[in-house]
Amino acid sequence: MTYRGAVLDLDGTVLRGGDLLPGARTGVAALREHTESVLFLTNNPTRPASDHAERLRDLGIEASADDVLTSADATVAYLRDRHADEPAFAIAESSIVDQLRAGDVSLTDDPGAAGVVVAGYDREFHFRDLQAALDAMDDDTAFVGTDPDRTIPGADGLEPGSGAIVHAVAGVTDREPDAVLGKPSETTARLAADRIGVPPEDCLLVGDRLETDVAMGDRAGMTTALVRTGVDGDDEVDASDRRPDFVLDSLGDVVELLG
Template identity: 45%
Template sequence: MTRYEAAILDVDGTIVRGDRLLPGATEGLRALEDAGLSWLLFSNNPTRSPDHYRKRLAEHGIDVDLEHVLTSATVTAEYLAANHDDDAVYLVGEDRLESILEETGLEVTTDPTEATLVLGSIDRGFTYERLRSALETLEGDVPFYGTDPDVTIPTDDGAIPGSGAILAAMEAVAGRKPDAVFGKPSSVAASAATTRLGASAEDTLVVGDRLDTDVELGTRAGMTTAVVLTGVTTRADLERSAVEPDYVLDSLAEVDSLLER
């Protein structure tokens, strides 16, 4: 028997790293299933849809239900469609995010004078002109949102700037912070995950490799948290961080030790 009903799992750094399946990932997922837990994957990647992760994990023999995959892009799109379906979005972000937004029926415009909402995200084509146009819209006191707070993203070639870096530039010129940032660790993200799982926060386990997103999500929501050391977090980081996970695991394989408690 286990006290948990469900688990929220990060993807990159927890299950895979690049194209490589991380050691212990398959064993950890099997342990969750054997214990009867439903699990959901949650990535802060704002340029990917659930189908991307379904196909990516299928290459490693892991079957994933599309309804149990969330990304900061899908959470953002769902929130905006529910609360700002009449707004025209000025997007500082990439084409794949734009497609996800438009698939939910949202209008995305490149004209800052027509926009009634600004959304910031990772943008590898970020330019001075795009920042200037975002500022022009933000001067109209419109809603200002971000997809996720990740300042950097780990890759096989080292860290690259993420959405948080773009949002920092937008905040600086506009003189205001976003009204909300939707990815982990936001309350919007936690609510979206528990709704999909059909579980309460106190019965949910969160496992990920980032203290400031995965663990912070669970801490804020009242979930049990575990950090894995297969991604960005090191033991030295744990000693310095104000965010404290309930458990520290060398890999996802060790999640079975939590299920026995």
């Protein structure tokens, strides 16, 4: 089949920790040869797109910042669109806060002054953060998560992700988020479609998670492929109502799908 564009997850699909996964270089090269545009789309909000692109280049895969879209980018776009005049209180590590600031999101260090609480990945998450969430949240305070990933693939196995922080804040405040960005959110799907510049029905999305990667591809009308190199595999596919169009051993096997 012929695809005009490709959307690739990073962690678990192209990378694991600081290393390329088997077949990744071959798969990316094939997609660049057979499509008009390749976009790397990640739910990792801790690095700006420029850093993700630099990491890919260091591993031998050409990429610019424009080739990468992150959940932090989607969070910034959502906040600027929906909460432009409301101070945001961030429960997230400094690298995410820095990206919000660089995106001209109004920030506050005072929970009581918050118009919106933003929860995301934080390796120093603490009891005091739960207290701050309680202090910040009232009926008029919006609640936004950077992405839904409760776990992320690490070099030595699964690690807690942003979703773990989002759910902790939701639990202590008895509030479900008003929006969770990253995949599979509509905001992220729209930004990805705008960035890649071809209709979704002409795109192939490749990822390692049914509930984020495959779900977003399904909703957007893309062809979806799940790779077995990350979180989900055959057991998860068999147990789920959500079915990718293809299941591949690795990104390198994407060559079998290209006309």
